[in-house]
Amino acid sequence: MQFDVLILGDIRFPGGTATAMASEVRALAGAGYSVGILPVKGGVLNFPHPVNPALQAVLGHDRIALVHPGVVPRASLCILHHPQLYVELPAEPVRIVADEFRMVVHHPPVDAHGVPNYDWQAIDRNLRLLFGPMRWAPVGPKVRAAFQGLSEGPDLTSEDWVNVLDTADFQLARAGFLPAVPVVGRHGRPDPQKWPDDRSGFLAAYPAHRDIRVRLMGYGPEQDAVVGKRPGNWEVLPFNAEPVRRFLGSIDYYVHFHGRDWIEAFGRAILEAIASGAVAVLPEHFRDVFGEAAVYCPAKGVAETVLALHRDPAVYARQSSRALAIIRESYGPETAVARVRRIIGAPAPMTALPARAAKAAKALFLTSNGVGMGHLTRALAVARRLPPSVRPVVVTLSKAFGVCEAEGIESEYLPYHKSVGMDYERWQGFLAREMDDILGFHRPQVFVFDGNVPYPGLVAALSGRQELWKVWERRAMWAPGAGAHHLEQEPAFDAVIEPGELASVMDRGLTRGSRTRTITVPPVRYLRHGEGLDRQAARKQLGLDPDATAVLLQLGSENNFDLSSVRNAAIAALNRYPGTAVVNAEWLIRNGTTEVPPGVAVLRQFPIARYLAAFDFAISTAGYNTYHENLFAGLPTIFVPNENPEQDEQWLRARYAEMGGLAMSARILDPYDLAPKIEAMMDPAVRESLSRSCAALDPLNGADAAASYISELAMIRR
Structure with a gap:
């Protein structure tokens, strides 16, 4: 990729450095210069930050392009911003070919008492090793005076590289x-x-x-x-x-x-x-x-x-x-244009910048096995939204790995220790070796783990890979006091993505107090807007009578909690209402098959959310995915939470929905609670009221926000 000007900097800075970069880039592109942006990450921002909105806004300009990993850019002038990003050498070589280099210094080398803010000499050595001779450009007279007060300093430009703005x-x-x-x-x-x-x-x-x-x-x-x-x-x-x-x-x-x-x-x-x-x-x-x-x-x-x-x-x-x-x-835009013109002259003749890199970056997802399919489903929801510039690969401990193929996403299956009868501690060594091999083969820019337990073997495999962005996608609503030893592994990750919870006010878990690395996104759902089938098409595919009152049973895999009593009670109660069609959803990872009475249809498809419009109401557990998919689809639901103590607090999700008029709930602990709820749900006016309340929910899908953040990381060199 050939540019007039190449900009190196951390595009996540929330303050003046990033907005100054954005103003400079926009001014140069407006004057006809082609500008490349090569994002880098140093030790200044140690916790999660998205791309600065001001820089995000300029990326759509036809004279501005991101430089993707694996691409060697060429430029007449390379401008580096903020010397403290270069205190350490990069995890992998940064290949750049440029005629001129400038380091724009946004911060003085010493404070008001002469105490060093950073070691400019060490930084200068790193820059010369990476790029050759480097001139330092102070942003203003205060930075220049601070350098001039040193016994020796770097090679300074004759003019200050002042901020510009329109x-x-x-x-x-x-x-x-x-x-x-x-x-x-x-x-x-x-x-x-x-x-x-x-x-x-x-x-x-x-x-x-x-x-x-x-x-x-x-x-x-x-x-x-x-x-x-x-x-x-x-x-x-x-x-x-x-x-x-x-x-x-x-x-x-x-x-x-x-x-x-x-x-x-x-x-x-x-x-x-x-x-x-x-x-x-x-x-x-x-x-x-x-x-x-x-x-x-x-x-x-x-x-x-x-x-x-x-x-x-x-x-x-x-x-x-x-x-x-x-x-x-x-300080107007012309100031930025004039100083660049003095260094490299007028813009080169217009040539179209490539729309994207020839070789995509890569994001590798690992999902735990889970009792249900929540971890794999959330990872896929994010992976399928990544832009063409970032290719996803899914490695999963779930036996439902085949669902990745339908999305055209490369996948690998690693067996969980229980699946092969292996001792847990021995399995950690196996996992460390396998993940080390997988990471070495795929060489992703970003690694995302969706699960609540960062396995020691996984942490060991990640520990030596300094070039890799490491993200933990972790749902909330843990039981009070549970998981403290899992949270101790949080420092192994650069960021935590927490899928939003409609019931977040009910959360009593430890993750509430562990948020220094957390980026919270809206509730994550699998489907994009418009991907679900409409009522007529869904009923036709499922073979349902167009006039029947159709009820969906979504009771999970039942691999850790027997809900057969709920299923039997629901079917018995529904059979009392003529014209009712019952469909039992069966999870792909269920151990064995569900025995259902004659007349009850079975839905064994992924994702179930695609067919929700076929139903008048559902009786469902309150796992993260099912809960949010049903409510955002406006499907009236009676939530019957899985109350295994190893689960997240599904009963609080169900309670929140009932209190907010979004759904009904019934506890398995109360065998007489379900039938009256079903009776109430048979009233179309009741169902209409619940659907109307759900329609007022904010429709933003957290999978879009998570995919955006991951794709941003994939562009940033460490």
Whole structure:
């Protein structure tokens, strides 16, 4: 792949670094340069982050392309962002051919006391080993001054590589002030260094003044520890609680003060605030960056400065207008274009960028065996949604591995120790060897384990593969206190994907307190919208009378809990209603077959969700997949939970659905509970009420979000 400009950086950064990259990329592509983005992951972000939305938004441009794994890009200019990504050498070589290299430095090498923030010399050695001679480009005068204060430093560019932005992205139509009382605001990450060090400094910069309102976004427990009791005129919000543009539209003055140890390398948030039309009030040391685009005073002078400006709307308006003109000229898109033009000249003649890599990246899924088919079904739900640029492979301990073939997904079967009568400890050695061989053969970029028990043999196989992204897909609703030793394996994974639970408010399990690596997605379902059969087609395929009241029994595999009494009771009760057709769904991994009375049909298909529209109601266990598939399909259901103590707390899922008017529930512990529920469900008005409640559920499918996250990881070099 040939580009004018190649960008290397961590596209998951949630703050200014990624938005600066996005603005630069968009400006260059808009000027006709072809731009490649090669995502890398260093040690700066250690926990899960999705791709920054600003960078995600530029990827659809016809002059911008992601560089896929296995591709050697060529470029006239290669721009690397954030030196701390390169503290360590990559897990695998990064092959790049470029005429010029620049390292854009978003953070000074030392803090305000001269204490090193990073070892620039070690980073420079790594960069020279990987790419050859490298010039370092400070983002602003503060970073440049920090390097110049060292006894020796890297080869610096003659000009600063300042952030750029298109003011149109942030400019707001301001008609004077907001309310009569001035609104002071600030947003940023809750890093303590990014905010004042003590209560007095905080209350000076963000005054506890009856004639001033204060809005702070990004204020968290770290700031509460400094401030203590918050003033009554403050409104605080978590980081990114609102879109930045909307937040800036709610304030008149952007006041930016930070801790004494912190050197603000540039201040992109300030740039965005000025572009919105807000007046920036800053400490004096920002003058060499923003000049006449801001108003300067010490923290103790903020209240006086703000109130004085607010008493003179004409002065406020002149400052806002002048500041916008300054940043448009000094930090507009043309600034990025001009500095690249000075290095490599005009864009090369237009050539179409390849739509995708010649060779797809690979995501390998491993699923535990499970009592039912939930783990395999969830993994397939995600795998079948991966884009063409990422090829899935499924390795499963489930005997239902054949369902992968229908999706055209390559699969392998590994037997669980119980399936072959092997000692559990001995099986761990077998699993470690097999997984090591499988990973070595397939060489995936991402590994996803769907199961609640990360087996020691699996963890051993993963431990030496530093180049591999490791993801644990783990459902919630564990029984209270259960699984503590399983959670101890969480550090073996980079991220945890937790499929959403409609009944999450009922969750009492340990996973609630283990979320530092967790990305929660909406409830995961197998089918895409429109893939299920309609009522007429489904009934025709199943051979059901179009006029019958059709009831589906979904009682799971019963491999760990005998539900035959529920089945028999349900069939006996349903037989009392003429014109009722009963269908028993049989799981593909059931040990043996289910004996059902004459007249009861058997459904042995995958996925059952494809046929749900054929039925008027269901009697079902409340396993994760069946529960969410039925409710989102609007199928009236009586949930009879599997109450084996090894299971997740199905009874709480069932209870939540009944309390919310989404379904009915019956406990197997109460043999007289089911028949009255069936009697009620025979009333079409009751079924219509349940379906109507289900129709109000948010239709987002977590399989889409999980597939998106996994495909993003597959593009990022470690």
